[in-house]
Amino acid sequence: MSEAMRTEESRWAFARRLWSTLTLAGFGLLLVGCAADAELDTFQDQGETARQINDLAVPVFIVAGVVLVLVCGALVWLAVKNRVPANEDYQGEFPKQVSHNNTLEIGWTLGPFVIMVIVAVASLVTHLAINSTEANAMEVQVDGQAQTWEPRVVVVGQQWWWEYRYYLSQDITTDDLGDPWDLPPADIVTSGQMVIPAGEEIELIVTSRDVIHSHWIPALNGKRDAVPGLYTPWKLSADEPGVYFGQCTEFCGLSHSRMRMQAVAVTPADFQTWIDSQMKPANLPTNEDSAQGRGAEVFSTYCASCHLVRGLNDADYNGAETYAGSAPDLTHFASRTTFAGGIFNLYNSDYSLNDDQLAAWIRNPNEVKENYANDLADGELPRGMPDMGLSERQISDVIAFLATLGQEPTRAQILATEVN
């Protein structure tokens, strides 16, 4: 008797110890997890849609957690309570041979069903909310003229960078876009960084020029695949001005992990300033003998068959000689703060140009970001930027030229958009 009681007691002591250890460990791990500085964290929502998703997901996580604790708790409890020796010739009295209980079983078929109905209704409401768009016109000045603009950005993925196209002077729909390999000219084309006005709902039209990619800015919204040949609607919005990081999330080949982007939300006034600067043609060097002038020459010789600098080579430019038929528009290159698919800083933290990294990139892109652009078979088009075989002098010249393209970003911008 006392023997049995002791065993019983020690079992419960063991269960209590196990339970407190597990709980402690669980909380400890949770703290470590949350303390991290995580710019892609899905729970740190900064926009309406991301918040709606979390308002749905967090309660479901809690319900799921309760169910988990109940199931695992029952397993552990039974493990402690009903344990008998494991040896094969254990011959104790058999327990009651209960084979079924229809009431119970129907109950725990209907119970989860009812829970799922509630969850399903909540899920559908959120689903409809995040898939609807509201008419949301804003005033912008385009070339000094007031224009009503439905905030909308065409997002185009290709190996391994994102292009963002802004059509300000016309209300463009997917029908107007036609072939994604031959999109109509846009007022503003940028890459790696999508500048948006804070507080506005931005419609996205997502597509791809080669394989499937997925556009994801976790703080603002969930992801949406960029499928070649399809224009898929999506939206996002940022509550406050700020920089929100993103990463391609559909496996897209060699440099999938190095295909990143940022949404840069600015005040409406700053957004107008940004539009004004981006609408200008490139600042072209006037002195042909300067480094910039020589760099422009290098650019025209080696780079212009793929990259566009408006005001310099738009007459001859007919799409890039790459598989996707595209390469980043460099007209306002220096106004951005990252390059090569959002993975390198264009400026150092002391605000100087990060010319070491830029030189390494131009010297042999494949060395710093793997691609398929060198050693091509006959007729094969590069995916990524090839090694153009430039000399060190040509590289420093072309960097000098590139540094003049576009309005230099503010120091605050440089710091906020810094990538690791």
Add this chain to the structure above:
Amino acid sequence: MTPTNATVTEKPLELESGVTPFVERPLGVLTRPQGGRGWRDWLSTVDHKKIGIMYGVSAMVFFVVGGVEALLIRLQLAVPNGGVLSADVYNQVFTMHGVTMVFLFIMPLAAAFANYLIPLQIGARDVAFPRLNALSYWIWLSGAIFLNSSWIVGGGGADCGWFCYSPNSGLAFSPSHGVDFYAIGLLIAGIASLVSAINLIVTCLNMRAPGMDLFRMPVLTWMLLITQFLLLFALPVITVALFLLMFDRLFGSDFFNPDMGGDPLLWQHLFWIFGHPEVYIIILPAFGVVSEIIPTFSRKPIFGYSFMVFSGIAIGFMGWGVWAHHMFVSGIGPISVAAFSLSTMFIAVPTGVKILNWIATMWGGQIRYTTAMLFAVSTVGMFTIGGLSGVTHALAPADTQQTDTYYIVAHFHYVIFGGGVLGLMGGLYFWWPKVFGYLLNERRGKLNFWLMLIGFNLTFGPMHVLGLQGMSRRIDTYSAGFGFEFWNLVATIGSFIIALSVVVFFHNIWRSKREAADLPPPGPDPWDARSLEWMVPSPVPEHNFDEVPTVDGLDEWWHRKYAIDDDGNVVRISSVQSAAQDGSARGVHLPSPSFWPLVLALGLPLIGYGLIFNLWLCVPGGLMVGMAMYAWALEPVDDPDADHGQHHEDNDGDGDNDGSGGSGDSDGELATVGTPSTQGGYE
């Protein structure tokens, strides 16, 4: 087509119709081999138990291959900017890890259980079509080796991820031969699963012992039967998809090429119409295993047998209506997303029933924590985690954040490893004495278990956090500063603990075998178990049952040992020794071995290499396949001179009048010998 037993006479080549067979003494190569010894025996065997063992051994080999690939992945991701593998090699390694673990480890391991246990659990002597069974194994093995040979001859493994989305899998984006090997290798392996599915379905439906009604079949056999139906209908879909992919790559068609009007989403639909049932193909066998282990070690019958069976059937049906939940963010449109989101949520209901019924089985039981039971109970717990995280991404809005992140990686590893692998590991410990005649050591077994459980949770638990912190799936490296460092390191440590547990498992097999000589043999029923396989000796004699048992109810074997008296108490009515069979029957007619399944299977990879490298190679490959088919059809049922040609001398007890198949003496095989007009090469 099937002759009745009565018409099968001493001359196996004589036909019911009275037509004179066109061969009386077949030519040399067409004589049926007798059961040889050593390697000849294994190469020509049609015994479902040997085939099961071969499936199991090969699966474990590929478990090691896939495991090494997993460790490489974890090494690469242990720290930011990892440099163990190049991006290219990393992409090949994670692709081949997935393909290997799904198609070459867990499916064949489940097939090992199905082959070995279905005939035993339903009281049959073999499967319906023994040569087809051998064919399944050899084709699967040739496909598996073919697939992995791309590392050596194909310029590396496939690099498109295990679901190989187009157009990234196209020639333009994946110019090495890896994806060709993926497509053709999986086509070959798919033939194996399809053949085996038909075989096992016929076995379950036609070969049951007298009295073994469908609703007296053990839950494991039920789950395996449902799995075979899923395979039967799912594999044709992936076969179509793989054919289209193969044509795109090898013959310049444009099914998935958007430049030419092809549709990349078509691949996704086809893949997931196969791919989601595939999840249940992986998990249902483990559910079945757990449903055998938990009652045995709780000393109670399974709670709610009919709910367990019907929830399995419900999962089998509903599994077809949820595939597009893999495509919530692909742009298929909000209405489709809503519909598939709802269907996905409700598949949680029958799954929940299973979990609660397992708990109810343990409730009020007397639980003996053997290693097998530890694995089974942890399967319930770990699968619950995977199931619940599954519910969180059945919510389409939440899924837009979660999909293609490590949260998904965590989820499906909790389902496939936590549910599937832990369950089947329990099954290995449970049935090991039955198959090999010695028990695996329990102390080492428990070490194996705890290492695996802890390693598993350390590896995949943190991935939930990583995914919700925004770590994308399939990235070959990540930068510092996103908060990914700590958990990735933990996951890597965990993966090596899993590897250690697998080493302990192999060590346990080896040591226990050596120690077994000094221990008493386990006997037919070491666990005091419930179903028919435990009434025959361990290891099981070639003919399975001395006398095919007549079945009176569920848990037939347990009821032969125990009865329940009027007060509801369990009383022993018979000792194991007196209730069990001793395996002493002699001269039981068994299907003769054959080499043709092996020859046929060897032809297929030749055709595969031919398609990739030089079409002329298809000629010998095709000839091998075609000739093997004809030789198969022409070879006699038995070697006429073989001494086991005595038919049905053991038939007295098995009363074929119930129409449920009889003694399992390869009736199907007999049906294959016919006039030339009936010879189609297949049984």
